[in-house]
Amino acid sequence: MKVVKFGGSSLANAEQFKKVGDIIRSDKARRYVIPSAPGKRFSDDTKVTDLLYRMEELAKEGEDFSEVLKEIRSRFDEIIEGLGMTGFSLDAQFEEIEKKMKEDPDPDYAASRGEHLNGRIMAAYLGYTFLDPFDMIFFDDEGTLDDRKTLREARKRLTKEQYAVIPGFYGRSHDGKVKTFSRGGSDVTGSIVAAACHADVYENWTDVSGFLVADPRIIKNPARIETITYRELRELSYMGASVLHEEAIFPVRRQGIPINIRNTNRPEDVGTWIVESTAQKTGYVITGIAGRKDFCAVLIYKDMMNSEIGFGRKVLQAFEDNQISFEHMPSGIDTMTIVVHADEFIEKEQRVVSAIHRLAKPDSIEIESDLALIAVVGRGMKSTRGTAGRIFSALAHAHVNVRMIDQGSSELNIIIGVENRDFETALQAIYDIFVLTQL
């Protein structure tokens, strides 16, 4: 049994809808379908979700929202007409949306309608049952997913239906209102449905043929990743590689259900498999490289720091008190470095510095900026000698100065800090030494 989720670009117009219909019909195991809202048809188009948010903002301000509503309506009508679905209409739903915007505008309700309406079209087009996630996905009073209730209720409803469409992105809040996940949240819905029905695989269809070893905006034609573990994916996505919503892996991961990322425009491609564990070799020692610019490093010096109990806690307290999360914490005998995101830190830097002085009484503090971090991730590194050596000699040959090194104890990744301006050169050098020379 397969659960299939289709992203916004896969459902942006009737032509894309037809491709999706063909994919679903070509495999009887594809029983539960999770659609996103219609996305962009061309690069500077607007996603329906963004139109819905705009409509709600106007409604809330008491302004005329009829033009935006018309634009939204035309996006759906274009799909219905293009699919030749005579006799099918969303009149009743649009009346209800208009009424709600006039009486009690709410951003979550508005945004959720993109998936809801697309789900209604999809169910009618395929001849599948429409199941509303409002009755299947529940959030608790803190706004987080209520796992137990959700799995129980979803399972109850799914077992009654052999084939069903369940719109992505939303569920029900503890006080009975529509509530959405954060942007891109249909990925999470797909994962929940897959977990609830104990699917064999969760297929996530998008507009790329899986994950790439490196960012194609920086590296030309990077190789594709065939198989990646959940943990490797976490490391890469936290460093900026994004295809899947970051919360989407948890529901399926708990049950050992693999995710297969596929391309709606190239259904013949096998895509990328995301799995719990695998004996498959990556072919290149490393699985992926990702990175981000604009970090700051706060260097704290204090003689005899190593023997002072509680020093680290006091330093971290200064960051916590200022609501700043830290990324890395390499340390030496009398130094400790805290790496933070520049955009979170810069405004508050002087407050943090004085808090560290007050709490931890260091000898001195230095701040360095314009730092980029690169994560080289690979399950194969653990059992291969010389990986770090290769990385650093590649960087030296490319004239990149390494400012920081941090290897996680899992040996799944090596984090390298370089100057912002060396970022692209460094990524290219690492990619070349591991991938290009192996091809």
Ligand code: ASP
């Ligand atoms: N339509 C929503 C968004 O654009 C959710 C999704 O596509 O997953 O964020």
